Amino acid sequence: MTRSPGREQVSRVLQQHGAPMVLAALVIIGSLAFDSFATAGNAASVLVSSSFTAVIAIGMTFVIISGGIDLSVGSLFVFGGVLAAYGSQYGLFVALALPLAACGLVGLLQGLLIARTGMAPFIVTLAGLLGVRGLMLAISGEGATTYLVEDSAFARLGQGGLLGLTWPVYITALLAVAAMVLLQRTAFGQNVYAVGGNEQGAALMGVPVARTKVYVYLMSGLLAGLAGVLNAARLSSGVTILGIGLELDVIAAVVIGGTLLTGGAGGITGTIAGVLLLGVIQSLINQVGNLTSAFQQVVSGLFLALVVVAQRLLGRAQRLG
Amino acid sequence: MAEAVAPPGRRVLAWAQEYGVYAAVGVLLLFNVLFTPHFLDVANFRTQLVQVAPIVIVSLGMALVIGTQGIDLSVGSVMALAAALVALYLGYGAWPALLVALAGGAVAGTAGGALVAYVGVQPIVATLALLVGVRGLANVLVPQLVEFRNPDLIALGSSSLSGVPVIVVIAAVLTLLMAFVVRRTTFGRQVVAIGGNRAASELSGLPVRRVLLLVYVISGVLAALAGVLATARLQASDPTSLGLFIELSAITAVVVGGTPLSGGRIRVLSTVMGALLMQLLSATLIKHNLPQSWTQIVQAVIILAAVYATRERGTR
16 A cells, blocks of 8 residues: 555654644643643652653663563662662762662663573563562562661752752753664664664664663663662652552553554654653643542553554554554 | 474473473472471362462463463453452342453453454553553542452352362363363464464454454453452452552463463463462462562562573474
């Protein structure tokens, strides 16, 4: 079947910019409907609460574009947070280095297993989800120990800020820009797209498929750990019951942002829009007041279904199916 | 297959792929008989089986879905929806409530199946949308835990047939039924054919979309049934936490049982063995005073080992 170039273009624009457009529409509707929505305070609270998910989602975007999936991020998030809080008693450097080293190592191991043995990413990272949470429970007395952050420099990392926004928001913005450059302007980024688009073709063209995959999971592990570190700094403690089901929120945000789970297409802008979209939906539901947070899940689920149906209907069907 | 001339290493691997899960269950049973006090008590056996029954029921549907190269992440949320529907309709009696709950599972399965079969959405995304949305719906319908005293429902959860808990009987009957469906019916052969090669199945005229839809409907109904049974056993409806992470347990049972995630092959009895293995493992660790964290770490290792052993078959 052939399609007119006009329609092709429309579908491509919607694919890439659909999430930012819906986000803009929701923000406008929210501002008109609720006086308390379009305030600096509300915007700041959406940004702050979205920033931790966004950091993880940046890594997940790379993984999904490469054709994989990472279910371990929720566990790495809580593992990183607990290690950071534990490490903070030895100073800022340990509070940062210990969790990043541990989470990076887990990401590296998962990447090696996926890239070198051909095991499904879903299974390897499912084992990661279980194993890392188990490790976290083991080192925290079955989750009973909550490490409090003593180091004030580390706590400032999560609580201090500028112009009403805390540091994690700025760090997230920096990471997003860096990830955009990495994905769009470097050979590594092109390799990620190539591996996700057509792995065999990429291998024939000399793309280092295995190495690219290892880096992608390493990155995802590091970023999930970093999100945990920042959150521990914000809460001044390593809370052991966080991050359950977080991987699904993150995957949903990435998919809503227009990244295809089949790999090979997507981008950071969409992912950030997807994360913010879920944050704005939550905020709008809070504005209505008498709706429970369960309602947010219904809306998120419907939204995800709508987006993936739209993705299929907007011309992608031809290319993939 | 050229197994006759395969080197010994390969033969061991092939044997492990085929019977590894049975051997692992056997070893764990032997260990418990020798080293765990009161392991052979009837009460202990019953507890273990009652606990594993809902997972087995969910895993049967999951095995069918994975056989088509799909996956169903929504099963835990469908269990919660079923629990919510039971709480809402129990006023009309236990059986009407059961039927409404199963119908709810069928509707959720139809939604997921239609997205997969007719819209062409990837199974993992379609059922992820359901996982998020349906759990929310269950929580909206029934915001907090509801206890109840309906005698029929309580009987469903706690009565026994000549010593065997009804829940276990239901799980066993469904297992045999599913094994029969997969091995001996046209539908079963179609499921396996579609998972093995969808394009070829379409070309040879199989009703691919209808079979795919039906597979998700079956998974939804089985999950709903598991939700009702779990609710009946707890004597309370708890949509917030019922079935949380059961999709991971079910996928684990299927995969450890040797059904490849790449589809085209379904091992029903081994799936049940996979569920039993995980249950037995956590029971063993708990009985020997090892903490919960160890269970999860050991589970992770077993999943990786099982998939590593079956990966060649899986990618073929």
